[in-house]
Amino acid sequence: MRSSFISVMxxxxxxxxxxxxxxLQIIIExxxxxxxxxxxxxxxxxxxxxxxxxxxxxQRNAHTDLPQLKxxxxxxxxxxxxxxxxxxxxxxxxxxxxxxxxxRAIADQQNLYSPQGWWSxxxxxxxxxxxxxxxxxxxxxxxxxxxxxxCSPLPEKSDPPLILTWGKAAKVLTTNATTLTLxxxxxxxxxxxxxxxxxxxQIEYLQKVLNTEKIAPNKIDLxxxxxxxxxxxxxxxxxxxxxxxNFAVTDGIATDDSIAKLHWVSAHELFHLLAPEPYxxxxxxxxxxxxxxxxxxxxxxxxxxxxxxxxxxxxHYPYAATGLYEAHNKVTRENxxxxxxxxxxxGAAFWQAVDQELQKAGTSLDKIVPQIEPAGLNHATLSxxxxxxxxxxxxxxxxxxxxxxxxx
Numbered sequence: 001m002r003s004s005f006i007s008v009m010x011x012x013x014x015x016x017x018x019x020x021x022x023x024l025q026i027i028i029e030x031x032x033x034x035x036x037x038x039x040x041x042x043x044x045x046x047x048x049x050x051x052x053x054x055x056x057x058x059q060r061n062a063h064t065d066l067p068q069l070k071x072x073x074x075x076x077x078x079x080x081x082x083x084x085x086x087x088x089x090x091x092x093x094x095x096x097x098x099x100x101x102x103x104r105a106i107a108d109q110q111n112l113y114s115p116q117g118w119w120s121x122x123x124x125x126x127x128x129x130x131x132x133x134x135x136x137x138x139x140x141x142x143x144x145x146x147x148x149x150x151c152s153p154l155p156e157k158s159d160p161p162l163i164l165t166w167g168k169a170a171k172v173l174t175t176n177a178t179t180l181t182l183x184x185x186x187x188x189x190x191x192x193x194x195x196x197x198x199x200x201x202q203i204e205y206l207q208k209v210l211n212t213e214k215i216a217p218n219k220i221d222l223x224x225x226x227x228x229x230x231x232x233x234x235x236x237x238x239x240x241x242x243x244x245x246n247f248a249v250t251d252g253i254a255t256d257d258s259i260a261k262l263h264w265v266s267a268h269e270l271f272h273l274l275a276p277e278p279y280x281x282x283x284x285x286x287x288x289x290x291x292x293x294x295x296x297x298x299x300x301x302x303x304x305x306x307x308x309x310x311x312x313x314x315x316h317y318p319y320a321a322t323g324l325y326e327a328h329n330k331v332t333r334e335n336x337x338x339x340x341x342x343x344x345x346x347g348a349a350f351w352q353a354v355d356q357e358l359q360k361a362g363t364s365l366d367k368i369v370p371q372i373e374p375a376g377l378n379h380a381t382l383s384x385x386x387x388x389x390x391x392x393x394x395x396x397x398x399x400x401x402x403x404x405x406x407x408x
Contacts, residue, residue, distance in 0.1 A: 023135045025151065028094055028121060028164075031143040035113045038094040038140075047072075047088040051131040054081040056157060058109050058124035067092040081128065094121065099185040103227050106244050107235035112225070114185040118167030120223055120244065122237065127154065127162065140166035155240040163239030165221045171196050175203045176213040178274075184224040188252030191224065195259065198299045202267045203274075205298040206291060211370045212274050220273055222266060229258070236265055243269040260296060260303040268292035280374045282328040283382075285340075286347025287369070290355075293348065306348035313345045323408040324350065328380035350406035354390070357402070361393050382407075 030038040044050075057064055069076055071087040078085055096113035097105045105112055112120040119140060127138060139151040150166035165183055173180045173196065180203060184191060199222075207213045221242040227234060229248035236245040247254055247262040254262075271288040279287065289306065296303055314320035319327070319339055324347055327339040355365035371389060375381045390399050 023137055024130070024133055025137045025139050026127065026154075027139045027141065027149070029141055029143045030096070030113075030119050032117070035115075035119075036096050036098060038096065038119070040092050040094050042090040044088050047086055049084055049086055050090070051084045052078075052081050053129040053131055055125055055128040056123060056161065058161075062125065064125045094126070096121075099225050100187070103231055104233060104235075106225055106227075106237055106246055107233060109237050112185075112223075112244075114167075114183070114225070115187075116168060116185055118165060118169070118183045118185075118223075120163060120165040120183070122239065123154070123162040129154075129157075138162060138164050140164055142167070152240070160238055160240045163221065163223075163237065163242035163244065165223055165242065173200050173203070175200060176207055177215070177218055178203065178207070178220060179218060180220045180222060182222050182224070184226075186224065186226050188226070188249065190226060190249050190252060190254035191247070191259070191262075195263075198263060198301065199266065201299040202263065202295040203270060205295050206267065206271055206274050209291065209366045209369050210271075210274050210276065212276050215276060220270070222270075224262065224266075226254070234258075234261070236269065238269050238272065241273060243273070245269075257303075260301045263299065263301055264292045264296055264303060266292075267295040278377065279372075280328060280377065280380060281332055282324050282343045282347055282380060283372070283374060285343035286324070286351055287372070289344045289348040290351040290365075291369075293352075294355075306345070306352045310345050310349035313341075317341065317345075320346070323406065325380040325407050332378075332380075346406060350402065353402055353406070357394050357398055358390075363393060 024042065024044075026040055026042050028038045028040045052066070054064055066078070066080065069078075070091045071085055072089055076085045076087075094111065096111040096119055099105065099112055099114045102110065109122050109124055111122060111126070121138070121140060130136065136154040137151045138154055139149050141149040150164065152162060152164050155162055165181075167183070169181050170184045171182045173182065180199070182196070182199070219241055223242070223244040225244065225246050226249045227246040229250045234246040234248050236243065243266065245262060245265050248258040268288045268291075271291045272284065275284070278284070293303065293306055319342065322330070322339060322342060324342060327342040327346075330336045330339040351365060358364050358368075368389060372386050373383045375383045387399065
């Protein structure tokens with residue numbers, strides 16, 4: 001799952017005019033006749049003193065240049081963020097990459113345009129904040145279509161990035177309190193309508209497991225983009241209530257394996273978006289990975305199991321003997337990403353092993369997922385209450401064996 005995108009720059013000295021502004025909107029207009037260029041506009045009720053703040057970036061410490069702004073139709077003489085200007089309207093150009101001409105755009109986290117009639121904007125490096133304004137929305141629309149505008153709040157800096165997608169959707173699914181809008185770029189129709197009910201069954205299953213039928217987020221966007229398998233790169237990009245994913249095609253055809261992988265990856269991200277509480281990193285990634293797999297079973301798809309993947313992976317992975325607790329600390333405290341794959345492979349295998357033991361005892365992991373918790377949000381270890389919960393169903397010997405094999 002991660003890529004780069006486009007922008008607005010804005011900022012404000014705290015003024016009484018802004019104090020009266022409930023929400024400011026950055027509106028990005030696009031036209032099918034000029035699909036790879038859009039115009040971003042920020043309108044104020046009156047001329048304001050505006051100070052632009054540097055946008056978030058995908059790569060840490062990346063340098064971000066100011067775009068060419070127009071302040072009331074004139075290019076202002078400012079060269080960096082943090083400079084104040086006086087405007088009633090700001091405008092700039094937003095660039096989108098065609099999914100057909102730039103097949104790796106998802107991995108690079110760039111703004112996307114699909115010839116099938118949709119646009120997707122990613123926040124990184126493109127949407128600066130406005131000093132003094134905490135309540136901002138970003139909206140996308142087609143030129144001349146004033147009634148049909150898609151908007152999302154600009155996330156907090158600690159949240160995943162904004163991914164805003166608008167235009168022609170392939171399908172809108174409503175499951176309990178969640179509305180999922182699916183966009184796809186699939187020039188050969190490799191994915192047919194049969195894949196929509198599969199996705200719906202996955203969502204329903206995950207909501208039931210997480211016990212979030214009534215409290216799940218009310219809007220999720222999912223974007224599927226075909227990519228030639230010969231390029232050897234399928235990727236994803238996760239944002240605030242949105243996710244993009246490639247699926248591999250060969251001669252325009254998606255294989256059963258690539259379809260299963262797409263649904264696995266999509267469910268992994270949906271688990272993150274639906275989970276009501278944040279988990280420490282290894283727990284979050286490993287549970288999402290295992291339930292991405294398990295949702296395939298509920299939807300009638302087959303794939304290699306996490307335990308099968310782990311058996312193959314550990315033969316050549318240099319850190320295979322490292323326990324998940326230590327791997328978590330290596331990644332989070334020492335910033336050593338070499339251990340990150342263990343969360344997906346060894347972590348998912350751990351939960352499958354736990355699930356199998358629980359099923360032998362007449363229950364399943366599904367029934368206790370909402371009760372799984374860490375010793376603390378910044379702790380790698382499972383809480384004593386979680387370990388005790390497992391021991392009440394399984395023997396202490398079984399739990400200790402699982403801990404030694406996977407956690408320690």
